[in-house]
Amino acid sequence: MTLLPQPTREQLDLSRVLEALSNPIRQRVVRQLSESTDFTLTCGELLPDLPKSTATHHWRMLRDSGVVGVARNGREFRANLRRADLDARFPGLLDAVLAAI
Amino acid sequence: MTLLPQPTREQLDLSRVLEALSNPIRQRVVRQLSESTDFTLTCGELLPDLPKSTATHHWRMLRDSGVVGVARNGREFRANLRRADLDARFPGLLDAVLAAI
Numbered sequence: 001m002t003l004l005p006q007p008t009r010e011q012l013d014l015s016r017v018l019e020a021l022s023n024p025i026r027q028r029v030v031r032q033l034s035e036s037t038d039f040t041l042t043c044g045e046l047l048p049d050l051p052k053s054t055a056t057h058h059w060r061m062l063r064d065s066g067v068v069g070v071a072r073n074g075r076e077f078r079a080n081l082r083r084a085d086l087d088a089r090f091p092g093l094l095d096a097v098l099a100a101i
Numbered sequence: 102m103t104l105l106p107q108p109t110r111e112q113l114d115l116s117r118v119l120e121a122l123s124n125p126i127r128q129r130v131v132r133q134l135s136e137s138t139d140f141t142l143t144c145g146e147l148l149p150d151l152p153k154s155t156a157t158h159h160w161r162m163l164r165d166s167g168v169v170g171v172a173r174n175g176r177e178f179r180a181n182l183r184r185a186d187l188d189a190r191f192p193g194l195l196d197a198v199l200a201a202i
Contacts (some may be wrong), residue, residue: 014201018123022116090201096193100115 001039001073007066009085017090020065025050026058027101030067030081034098038080039071046079102140102174108167110186118191121166126151127159128202131168131182135199139181140172147180 020026029046047055062068069080086094121127130147148156163169170181187195
């Protein structure tokens with residue numbers, strides 16, 4: 001299983017994290033991941049029924065902002081919520097968002 | 102002093118609030134308002150040195166999302182941070198953002 005490139009904890013940027021969290025489709029992904037164990041759900045399961053280019057855009061926003069990690073295993077991509085990194089850099093932010101979505 | 106139109110507390114939408122908070126220029130306004138008493142600072146003081154159209158865009162994002170209220174008194178516009186409304190609808194969110202900016 002290979003982790004796709006992602007910002008380090010130190011590189012997390014508040015503006016990009018808030019932008020990633022501001023979209024209802026991405027909020028749904030974050031909620032689902034918050035209720036799942038790391039790297040269990042596949043990207044296809046998390047964003048079904050979306051055109052590939054739209055799904056790719058959302059995954060890029062989630063991964064590039066550091067909200068979500070994605071790991072590849074062959075042809076499968078599985079995601080996790082980077083809760084520890086987000087909590088360390090922006091204490092209380094993720095909990096506040098999760099409580100509201 | 103007349104309050105410009107703004108969403109009610111019940112109308113506040115998480116996605117729009119997060120989008121409003123995701124921009125560094127608007128974050129600076131929010132921080133300044135958080136350190137000031139309501140309707141003390143003028144919009145001109147809060148966003149100096151910006152082209153009028155750019156400033157108007159940022160005020161619209163802040164006011165339409167419900168993050169900030171703006172009151173008019175003649176030719177003067179003064180702003181406040183809608184902390185009580187934001188705290189009531191999204192507990193912990195504003196504090197988490199303020200701690201990070």
